Amino acid sequence: MDFSVIGDKIKELRRIQRITQKELAEDICTQAQISKLENGEVIPCASTLFLISQKLGIDVNYFFNIGLTPRLDYVEEVARQLKIARRNFRYREMEEIVEMEERNPLFYQNPKYLQLLIWHKGISLYHVHSDFERSLETLDKALSLTNKKVWTEQEMEILLSKGIVCFENNQLDEAIRIYEMVYKEMEKLPDFRDYIVKVKLLYIWPGPSLEKDYMKNQQNCVWRALNGASKKITSF
Numbered sequence: 001m002d003f004s005v006i007g008d009k010i011k012e013l014r015r016i017q018r019i020t021q022k023e024l025a026e027d028i029c030t031q032a033q034i035s036k037l038e039n040g041e042v043i044p045c046a047s048t049l050f051l052i053s054q055k056l057g058i059d060v061n062y063f064f065n066i067g068l069t070p071r072l073d074y075v076e077e078v079a080r081q082l083k084i085a086r087r088n089f090r091y092r093e094m095e096e097i098v099e100m101e102e103r104n105p106l107f108y109q110n111p112k113y114l115q116l117l118i119w120h121k122g123i124s125l126y127h128v129h130s131d132f133e134r135s136l137e138t139l140d141k142a143l144s145l146t147n148k149k150v151w152t153e154q155e156m157e158i159l160l161s162k163g164i165v166c167f168e169n170n171q172l173d174e175a176i177r178i179y180e181m182v183y184k185e186m187e188k189l190p191d192f193r194d195y196i197v198k199v200k201l202l203y204i205w206p207g208p209s210l211e212k213d214y215m216k217n218q219q220n221c222v223w224r225a226l227n228g229a230s231k232k233i234t235s236f
Helices: 003-016 021-025 031-038 046-056 061-067 074-087 091-101 111-127 132-143 153-168 172-188 196-204 206-211 215-234
Strands: none
Touching (some): 003 031, 003 046, 046 061, 046 074, 074 091, 074 111, 091 111, 153 196
16 A cells, blocks of 8 residues: 555645644544654554545545555455454454444445444453453344355354353353354355464364363364364465
8 A cells, every 4th residue: 555645645635625634633633643644654544544534525445546556445454454453452452443433334334344343343342341241242243234044254253253252251062052163164165265264263162172071072173273274384
């Protein structure tokens, strides 16, 4: 992404509309951040670009059209930022992104994209607010948004999140049931875009099984995880 091009365009649109940096920054960020953004000195998050586009009266994808080659959709950029925050355990940052994007029609008008936000909202409810019950309710709500005749990778990851929450709250039978269900669905798919999802399942599955004394299952899962990971690594 060429952020200098985006910064130049923000400055141009702001001046055309006779808006100061301070006015543009209000309720979004600091004036200093707007200045750095216009000068290409910082990388803005997708939610910030969305709020700036609203103030400037343009579609947010305009920035991505001029700043990316090949074009990267705004929703994909948000998904990427959520994924980074999730895998680095930055749950408060993840929550802030979700809260910002819940007002974005690009998300609430599309069940798949809305599911992405509600999934991460469920995770943050557990890890940020320690709200076990609301977390499970929210994860179930995310799953209810799409047709599950054939499970998608995103739906499987949502189930894994639910399984982890159940396991950490001593609901071992439910965690095992979820992991077994996800594994069966994974076996139906010829390939995974994100192979780490399968490795993650086979790594965490032994946890509740060990607690329940299913030692044989634990050994099998660990072997599958290590074997699958080694095959994937050597294929690069």
